[in-house]
Amino acid sequence: MMAANQVLPSTASVTADGHLSIGGCDLVALADEFGTPLVVYDEQHLRATAAEFVRAYAAADRAAEVIYASKAYFGLAALQLLREEGLSVDVASGGELYAVLAAGFAPKRIYLHGNNKTAHEVEDALDAGVGTVIIDGFDEIALIERAAAGRGIVQRVMVRVTPGIDPATHAAIATGQVDSKFGFSLAGDAQRGVAAIRASAHLQLVGLHAHLGSQLFDLSVFGPTADVLADFAAEVGPEDIEAVDLGGGLGVAYVQEHDPPAIAAFAAAQADALRSAFGARGLAIPRLLCEPGRAMVGRSGVTLYRVGGIKPIPGIRTYASVDGGMSDLLRPMLYGAVYEPVLASRAAAAPDRTYRIVGKHCESGDILVAEARLPELVVGDVICLPATGAYGVSMASNYNGQPRPAVVFAAGGTARVVTRRETYADILGRDLA
Numbered sequence: 001m002m003a004a005n006q007v008l009p010s011t012a013s014v015t016a017d018g019h020l021s022i023g024g025c026d027l028v029a030l031a032d033e034f035g036t037p038l039v040v041y042d043e044q045h046l047r048a049t050a051a052e053f054v055r056a057y058a059a060a061d062r063a064a065e066v067i068y069a070s071k072a073y074f075g076l077a078a079l080q081l082l083r084e085e086g087l088s089v090d091v092a093s094g095g096e097l098y099a100v101l102a103a104g105f106a107p108k109r110i111y112l113h114g115n116n117k118t119a120h121e122v123e124d125a126l127d128a129g130v131g132t133v134i135i136d137g138f139d140e141i142a143l144i145e146r147a148a149a150g151r152g153i154v155q156r157v158m159v160r161v162t163p164g165i166d167p168a169t170h171a172a173i174a175t176g177q178v179d180s181k182f183g184f185s186l187a188g189d190a191q192r193g194v195a196a197i198r199a200s201a202h203l204q205l206v207g208l209h210a211h212l213g214s215q216l217f218d219l220s221v222f223g224p225t226a227d228v229l230a231d232f233a234a235e236v237g238p239e240d241i242e243a244v245d246l247g248g249g250l251g252v253a254y255v256q257e258h259d260p261p262a263i264a265a266f267a268a269a270q271a272d273a274l275r276s277a278f279g280a281r282g283l284a285i286p287r288l289l290c291e292p293g294r295a296m297v298g299r300s301g302v303t304l305y306r307v308g309g310i311k312p313i314p315g316i317r318t319y320a321s322v323d324g325g326m327s328d329l330l331r332p333m334l335y336g337a338v339y340e341p342v343l344a345s346r347a348a349a350a351p352d353r354t355y356r357i358v359g360k361h362c363e364s365g366d367i368l369v370a371e372a373r374l375p376e377l378v379v380g381d382v383i384c385l386p387a388t389g390a391y392g393v394s395m396a397s398n399y400n401g402q403p404r405p406a407v408v409f410a411a412g413g414t415a416r417v418v419t420r421r422e423t424y425a426d427i428l429g430r431d432l433a
């Protein structure tokens with residue numbers, strides 16, 4: 001039997017052969033059939049997580065809207081599934097917009113972000129009928145206004161502000177502080193931004209946006225954030241602040257000792273914070289919007305790697321090299337992110353050895369797991385890295401000419417390839433020489 005594991009998807013179990021399985025599919029068999037590195041999503045877990053978000057936010061605020069942050073993973077099959085579950089979606093680029101439109105999201109339910117939206121991106125978004133544009137800075141007000149005027153429309157917009165709250169997460173994924181490239185500062189800029197929008201016949205302000213950061217575990221940040229936003233609404237006039245979008249941020253467990261808040265607790269903390277902050281100032285309570293990325297897809301996905309080499313260095317450590325690395329999972333290298341691998345080939349064996357799991361790239365820093373506790377490894381073993389469903393594939397590259405992995409959805413004992421593995425020809429496909 002496998003010990004209780006909150007980093008693997010909920011359908012994870014161990015087969016009679018001692019292999020790890022997800023969605024009723026033996027992961028060693030999937031690695032044999034589809035090759036490695038392979039990203040496997042537990043379809044049932046993904047659907048259940050989306051449904052839980054919808055339920056939790058509806059319970060916290062009847063008018064709430066759950067907007068999936070597509071940057072976390074924008075594979076078409078996942079986007080279609082999340083659309084079916086009733087989510088709205090946010091995009092931070094023309095490429096993400098293209099993906100969510102291809103997945104069939106209603107344009108009205110798309111939110112466009114970006115701290116440097118190009119004219120093309122804005123025009124494409126308005127042509128598609130995107131519901132809401134989140135304005136990130138002065139320079140884009142005129143850009144969006146011109147595009148809206150040219151089409152004879154009134155574009156719904158929100159203003160993104162930096163509330164000056166330190167969210168206690170890695171500096172690279174903290175965004176709510178004043179020293180940020182994102183959003184308007186509240187020390188004058190945001191007030192002028194709101195005034196400029198209100199003065200436009202082609203822009204309609206509908207609310208405020210503040211994303212504090214990512215991989216948050218501490219719910220106490222929302223009280224002060226809501227206070228800052230309510231003060232701002234009172235200052236500029238609350239009449240058109242119909243919604244407040246508190247961004248994404250709910251953390252996930254990457255290792256067993258991580259203990260993120262439950263979705264319902266996160267939703268309740270945000271809704272309560274808005275209610276008390278706006279209520280205390282005698283303002284109407286705005287509708288709550290949220291933009292989960294990581295917590296929507298992170299735990300549903302795992303990555304399978306095959307061990308190709310084992311190098312013991314006496315008195316120092318033992319390296320185990322796998323067939324992927326920083327090209328398919330950049331988070332350990334970029335943020336010092338930690339992961340806890342499971343040996344898919346012998347999932348019930350005691351993890352009584354320590355290995356450094358490294359990728360195949362020509363960089364000493366290509367370390368996936370610095371100190372992994374695993375059973376004794378042999379070449380050919382399949383290692384499963386849990387909780388890689390968010391910001392894995394979406395941040396993948398072709399470094400060292402490595403094709404990006406295939407993605408498989410597993411459910412009810414059946415696996416279907418939803419993204420085929422990249423080929424060498426794909427990698428050279430854009431070169432015109």
Ligand code: LLP
Pocket residue numbers: 069072113173175211213214215247248249250291292293294295331335390391
């Ligand atoms: N909304 C906005 C405006 C955002 O900037 C982000 C994330 C989200 C929503 C979704 O946040 P989440 O729920 O996933 O925390 N690549 C990094 C994460 C970067 C997040 C950037 N913005 C990582 O792998 O940790």
